Amino acid sequence: MLYFYLMQEEFLHYIWKFKKFDFGKAKTVSDLPIVLIDTGKPNLNSGPDFFNAKMKIGDQLWAGNVEIHLKSSDWYLHRHETNPDYDNVILHVVWQDDVEIYRKDNTPIPTLELRELVPEKTMQNYRNLLTAPNDKYINCEKDFSKFDDFDLNNWLERLYFERLQQKADVILDLLKNSENNWEEVLFKLLSKNFGLNVNGEAFLGMAQSFDFKIVQKSAGSQLQLESLFFGQSGLLEKKTENVYHNKLKKEYSFLKRKFQLENTYVERAKFFRLRPDNFPSIRLSQLASLYQKVPRLFSEIIKAQNKLQIYQIFKVETSQFWQTHYSFEKSHSARNKSLTESFIDLMIVNTIVPLQFCYFKKMGTGDISNLLNLIEEVKAENNSIVTTYNKIRPKTALNALQSQGLLHLKNQYCDKNACLDCNLGVKLIQGII
Numbered sequence: 001m002l003y004f005y006l007m008q009e010e011f012l013h014y015i016w017k018f019k020k021f022d023f024g025k026a027k028t029v030s031d032l033p034i035v036l037i038d039t040g041k042p043n044l045n046s047g048p049d050f051f052n053a054k055m056k057i058g059d060q061l062w063a064g065n066v067e068i069h070l071k072s073s074d075w076y077l078h079r080h081e082t083n084p085d086y087d088n089v090i091l092h093v094v095w096q097d098d099v100e101i102y103r104k105d106n107t108p109i110p111t112l113e114l115r116e117l118v119p120e121k122t123m124q125n126y127r128n129l130l131t132a133p134n135d136k137y138i139n140c141e142k143d144f145s146k147f148d149d150f151d152l153n154n155w156l157e158r159l160y161f162e163r164l165q166q167k168a169d170v171i172l173d174l175l176k177n178s179e180n181n182w183e184e185v186l187f188k189l190l191s192k193n194f195g196l197n198v199n200g201e202a203f204l205g206m207a208q209s210f211d212f213k214i215v216q217k218s219a220g221s222q223l224q225l226e227s228l229f230f231g232q233s234g235l236l237e238k239k240t241e242n243v244y245h246n247k248l249k250k251e252y253s254f255l256k257r258k259f260q261l262e263n264t265y266v267e268r269a270k271f272f273r274l275r276p277d278n279f280p281s282i283r284l285s286q287l288a289s290l291y292q293k294v295p296r297l298f299s300e301i302i303k304a305q306n307k308l309q310i311y312q313i314f315k316v317e318t319s320q321f322w323q324t325h326y327s328f329e330k331s332h333s334a335r336n337k338s339l340t341e342s343f344i345d346l347m348i349v350n351t352i353v354p355l356q357f358c359y360f361k362k363m364g365t366g367d368i369s370n371l372l373n374l375i376e377e378v379k380a381e382n383n384s385i386v387t388t389y390n391k392i393r394p395k396t397a398l399n400a401l402q403s404q405g406l407l408h409l410k411n412q413y414c415d416k417n418a419c420l421d422c423n424l425g426v427k428l429i430q431g432i433i
Helices: 002-006 009-017 120-130 149-177 182-194 196-208 212-218 222-232 243-259 280-293 297-303 307-313 341-363 368-377 384-392 400-414 423-430
Strands: 034-038 050-057 060-071 089-096 111-113
Touching (some): 009 089, 120 423, 182 196, 182 297, 196 280, 212 243, 222 280, 297 307, 307 341, 384 400
Parallel strands (some): 089 111
Antiparallel strands (some): 034 050, 050 060
8 A cells, every 4th residue: 555655657657668567467457368569659748648559458459549547547537538539548557446447338448457567676666766765865865876887977968968958949949039140149148148147137138138230230349348238237327436437328328329229127237145256247348358359259159169269269358447346336456357267168068069059950060979079078067966966976977068967867857756767767666776
């Protein structure tokens, strides 16, 4: 009885799909032998769980769909008897049979009950994994260090591409909204990522609040770019006697009239709880410097094949004023405020590689292996998730591909208890580590 309360329908899907039960003894609850020929194809949309299964039930050969439930009565709970999508179900697979199910013509649908056919060891492994104590960081914490390096690294690479595809989907949406202007998409991505977690949405809102052609027209002037970025971000709204502030404000007023700029609904950038080097004033000045230095930035980034080439492209610093200021109000001794390698690494991970991946895929050009080489050149990210995995299993993430894979593993699998969809979790249930 305990097993039933711990049971998930996804586990039964796994048992059926991979035949992890004693199918040689499979019989319907009415005692007809079942000879499995094909378990069918998993259905990820609405309708029966598996399509186009083939089997012999008694003396009759069947081809059709399979529906899986914890209990037979779930058929009625889910109102399948009223849904024509389920008319072609040839087998109802359940953990516990508690009621007979009928077709529209009043003939019973054959039912296979699994609870006596699943090996005890498989059930025990499943129970141990899915009932991990609440204080565990991940369900398989005590076994995570036992996974084979080859299996783990292969899985992290696959997870990295899953995460990369998610980022590509966002890029494709931006591309559609920008009428296939890749330079504009790059600007929006860079703006968001220059803002990091705190100001990412504010910077993206700034980038979306005007036509990208204005950036291209202003690219020859650091002053114009800064006034555009600062003005649209609301950083020029306070009154001050600072000469540079007023110079930017005057230039912004000119641009505002010329291009009919509006920033009423642009989220204001935040300074609170940020290190000075991440102040929006510093990051926006660096972004302006980048576009003043490399007006056709997209073309240069697409051509870049290694980390050193990208470091060279992003070798920029703030304008002269911001070398002695973090805000308009206070000055300090002159300090170089160029983009650090660690910051550029974030741009490689979150902007450059996803953009290259999306571009190469859409255009049918480029070599994906180069992207792997590039992301593997970048050091693993330093965040709480990666740090914790590295404590559980030392040196799990040595590069950005592996750390990105771990982020995806934690957010999309571990936190969702999706162990049955995880290659590592499946190995634990199968008892093959």
